[in-house]
Amino acid sequence: MKTGNIPEPTVRRLSLYLRELENLWRADHRTVASRKLAAALKFTATQIRKDLAYFGQFGQRGIGYDVGELITKIRHILGTDRTWNVLLVGAGNLGMALSAYRGFAKKGFKLVAVFDADPSKVGKSIPMQPEIRIQSVDEIPATVKEKDIRLAILAVPGEAAQPLVDTLVQSGIRGLLNFAPVSIDVDAKVAISSVDLAVQLEQLSFQVGSGV
Amino acid sequence: MKTGNIPEPTVRRLSLYLRELENLWRADHRTVASRKLAAALKFTATQIRKDLAYFGQFGQRGIGYDVGELITKIRHILGTDRTWNVLLVGAGNLGMALSAYRGFAKKGFKLVAVFDADPSKVGKSIPMQPEIRIQSVDEIPATVKEKDIRLAILAVPGEAAQPLVDTLVQSGIRGLLNFAPVSIDVDAKVAISSVDLAVQLEQLSFQVGSGV
């Protein structure tokens, strides 16, 4: 599938369309118009149609989109119509919360390994998934290959992040979800998505503060 | 402070500039050029200068920016040169991890109350902050007023989110960081920032998958 010419904002919205379509499906809606979808997500109907049109013609003029079909199509576009093996580095508070988060599995992301640098944590099992035991970070390269892992979640302190990223990338990881509050340097072929929780609150502070 | 005419992407980047400047300060750099900052964050130097120029003239031609001064200025712009009281709704896995996250306090966000709908959790104290006890969600309105809370973090299941948001907004909350995987409907005067962890992984799946 081509990707170079798809606007980034479009890809972000695609995930939100999918989420909303899954809700509609659960609520027994089998068809939906761009206008309806737009209202729920507070986008414009035109934008939704244009976004979808990058990938093909999915709708029926006069009727709208078939919810089930569109779900299938978007999952295919996003690559979530299959299971991804995912690893997690960092078994601290946040890491443990993420490992227990059911939302990942629902979307086809399967946590298959957890690593931590702290020897006292190694060997312990993690909540809800007794089959996973915390491994030493030294075992990252071997485990990535053995379990065919392409995606990694990084939930470690800022100082520890970059060296671990280098290890992950050298081991064959292709995409990285980074929770460490530092900017990460990777080869362009590796996808990276960063979430800095404090930054999110700062954005709110700006918006709220300016209105006071 | 004016805000209406500041591009949203600029505000997002401001937080990242601040983060990087704080790192530079810790590493004993007292002055920095836009080019250097740009290299670290992988933006362009021009973009940084233009972003900062929205708020004033902070640099010295021929020299660059004074790190300490710029930190002060950006904190003021973002409104984080003071302490914000924050509440958390949802004492599940994610909520507890967030309540223990030290990154918030470092940036001036002080967690002062935690709520959960589950009566069996009410009354328990939370890790690391024995002075905070989990309260019933019924107590939200009174506590928001009493403790002068403006920002809320929402870490509850999707189904529970919207009614709680309505309560929060009616209680006087002005900004909301939402971790529930649903789209939230609020009055335009309330700032909202959403983080959907599964969506983040989907973005990686798309980027990685398209290159396979």
Next chain:
DNA sequence: TAGTGTGAATGGATTCACAGCC
């Protein structure tokens, strides 16, 4: 009639190019 798909127009953010200052 209701709703999609899409070229054209618009609007807004990024980048360029350079004047101005240390």
Next chain:
DNA sequence: GGCTGTGAATCCATTCACACTA
């Protein structure tokens, strides 16, 4: 010489307007 600040030019996403189809 080095670097900021900024109008002008460019680029790119969004919106408009409408042809088209069930």
